Amino acid sequence: MKIVVEIVDVIDTAKVYTELNHVESGGICVFVGTVREFTNQEQVIALEFETYRDMALKEMEKIADTAIEKWNLNKVVLRHAVGEKGVAEPVVIVGASSAHRDACFEACRFLIDTLKETVPIWKKEKFKNKSVWVSAHP
Amino acid sequence: MKIVVEIVDVIDTAKVYTELNHVESGGICVFVGTVREFTNQEQVIALEFETYRDMALKEMEKIADTAIEKWNLNKVVLRHAVGEKGVAEPVVIVGASSAHRDACFEACRFLIDTLKETVPIWKKEKFKNKSVWVSAHP
Amino acid sequence: MNVLFFGIAKDIVGSSEILFSDEEAKPATVAALKKDLIKNYPEFLKLKTLAVAVNSEYANDDVTLSGNDEIAIIPPVSGG
Amino acid sequence: MNVLFFGIAKDIVGSSEILFSDEEAKPATVAALKKDLIKNYPEFLKLKTLAVAVNSEYANDDVTLSGNDEIAIIPPVSGG
Numbered sequence: 001m002k003i004v005v006e007i008v009d010v011i012d013t014a015k016v017y018t019e020l021n022h023v024e025s026g027g028i029c030v031f032v033g034t035v036r037e038f039t040n041q042e043q044v045i046a047l048e049f050e051t052y053r054d055m056a057l058k059e060m061e062k063i064a065d066t067a068i069e070k071w072n073l074n075k076v077v078l079r080h081a082v083g084e085k086g087v088a089e090p091v092v093i094v095g096a097s098s099a100h101r102d103a104c105f106e107a108c109r110f111l112i113d114t115l116k117e118t119v120p121i122w123k124k125e126k127f128k129n130k131s132v133w134v135s136a137h138p
Numbered sequence: 139m140k141i142v143v144e145i146v147d148v149i150d151t152a153k154v155y156t157e158l159n160h161v162e163s164g165g166i167c168v169f170v171g172t173v174r175e176f177t178n179q180e181q182v183i184a185l186e187f188e189t190y191r192d193m194a195l196k197e198m199e200k201i202a203d204t205a206i207e208k209w210n211l212n213k214v215v216l217r218h219a220v221g222e223k224g225v226a227e228p229v230v231i232v233g234a235s236s237a238h239r240d241a242c243f244e245a246c247r248f249l250i251d252t253l254k255e256t257v258p259i260w261k262k263e264k265f266k267n268k269s270v271w272v273s274a275h276p
Numbered sequence: 277m278n279v280l281f282f283g284i285a286k287d288i289v290g291s292s293e294i295l296f297s298d299e300e301a302k303p304a305t306v307a308a309l310k311k312d313l314i315k316n317y318p319e320f321l322k323l324k325t326l327a328v329a330v331n332s333e334y335a336n337d338d339v340t341l342s343g344n345d346e347i348a349i350i351p352p353v354s355g356g
Numbered sequence: 357m358n359v360l361f362f363g364i365a366k367d368i369v370g371s372s373e374i375l376f377s378d379e380e381a382k383p384a385t386v387a388a389l390k391k392d393l394i395k396n397y398p399e400f401l402k403l404k405t406l407a408v409a410v411n412s413e414y415a416n417d418d419v420t421l422s423g424n425d426e427i428a429i430i431p432p433v434s435g436g
Contacts, residue, residue: 088161
């Protein structure tokens with residue numbers, strides 16, 4: 001399997017290299033997004049993620065296909081978490097595996113940037129006294 | 139410890155996120171270099187790495203310090219393997235952890251590029267009938 | 277016709293799913309659906325963007341809707 | 357004065373360490389050391405670069421060498 005696309009309750013960061021490993025690859029680039037404790041000086045208690053799962057998986061597959069074609073990748077992983085995540089917990093992991101490092105760096109950046117733009121996943125920031133859907137309003 | 143700099147016999151790719159995890163980080167970018175099976179259409183049996191250890195660790199620390207200062211990183215890892223490595227085995231892992239993803243991507247690229255330029259580590263490609271020190275000759 | 281709501285859209289309508297049971301009242305296109313939504317829930321006007329998915333694909337305003345389609349309201353996404 | 361050799365430099369001189377025991381023959385600077393090396397092992401001329409480290413830091417040609425320094429010949433590096 002060239003592509004791993006998943007929505008999970010908990011992200012296991014330890015297994016991504018096994019998934020991206022390939023005899024034709026000299027470079028693997030991985031990005032992990034984690035929950036920061038402070039956003040605009042306000043303390044975050046947790047992030048809550050929800051998704052339109054069928055559509056999200058389709059959009060993630062499209063991103064993987066586009067990246068494979070553009071950068072001639074050997075393997076791609078896109079995995080997002082749903083549910084409530086505490087500070088420092090991983091919420092997303094994306095990675096690309098290619099013959100040389102230029103391709104995997106560029107592809108990995110594309111994976112996370114495009115995921116944030118098109119994949120139907122929504123994040124609510126939970127503060128002490130309020131909750132806010134991120135990016136909902138201008 | 140903000141910096142992890144190591145030369146090891148075997149790289150454990152599974153633990154790098156624990157090392158780079160930080161409450162002030164929203165992004166972690168990791169690059170892993172692995173042994174490709176073919177280089178210029180020739181089949182590689184193994185790569186053999188040797189190092190001038192004391193100097194290599196010093197140079198790796200300088201790279202980490204420079205990156206932390208330039209990109210305001212929360213954590214940095216630079217770890218290189220020595221000895222003989224077979225196809226698909228990891229030989230180097232570098233990573234950066236920062237508040238936002240721009241910084242960790244740029245820093246991670248800087249870490250591996252600079253490591254390859256300045257750190258006294260030497261790689262011999264072992265083919266079926268010959269061995270070659272990589273990049274030694276013009 | 278069944279419409280799914282996610283994220284802030286779910287909060288605005290107070291439900292994750294609305295059934296348009298009245299055949300007469302069904303919007304014929306994505307544009308008409310958006311217009312109906314905004315009329316009934318003006319809060320949608322305040323969102324940065326408002327997209328619609330038909331059968332789990334982003335759909336332009338001129339896409340026509342049928343009773344068997346799975347329709348979803350997609351407020352600004354914020355994954356990652 | 358002790359000089360360490362790594363990678364292809366070790367192969368060229370056939371040893372990972374050479375002791376300059378004759379006080380008279382000791383090169384006084386990095387430049388002089390490189391010149392001596394190339395004279396004795398012309399293969400060094402064929403390398404892409406040839407650097408010298410003194411006390412595990414890269415050293416310019418004009419750095420002077422003392423008997424207590426740890427000196428190393430650094431052929432083109434190829435880590436990663």
